[in-house]
Amino acid sequence: MRIKTLADLKRIPIGTRLRLVKSLMGPTSKLRIVAKVQSNSIAFDGDDIKPGHHSWLNLPKAADFEPTSNGFRIYDTWDPGGPGERREIGAEYVFEEAQNGC
Secondary structure, three states: OOOOOHHHHOOOOOOOEEEEEEEOOEEEEEEEEEEEEOOOEEEEEOOOOOOOOOEEEEOOOHHHEEEEOOEEEEEEEEOOOOOOOEEEEEEEEEEHHHHOOO
């Protein structure tokens, strides 16, 4: 699957398998399965998520979204446009098919 825009991400099919490879807390490798898509967020299921609960990804503004060759990145920005502006990757997801070479 290839995501080119934030609008494409908002149309991601339920059941799509992604791997969270980086978060604000550092590198990771957590399987995420799309369980629900809303206009402002995506709910994920995963092995490390309690049954009946979801992990939520709040969708960013388009300026904080970046497609990659096999997934996408979401940036977190503090003090936008200010003298102390800080921007770093808040989350990076890779599609399972791309990671497995399919």
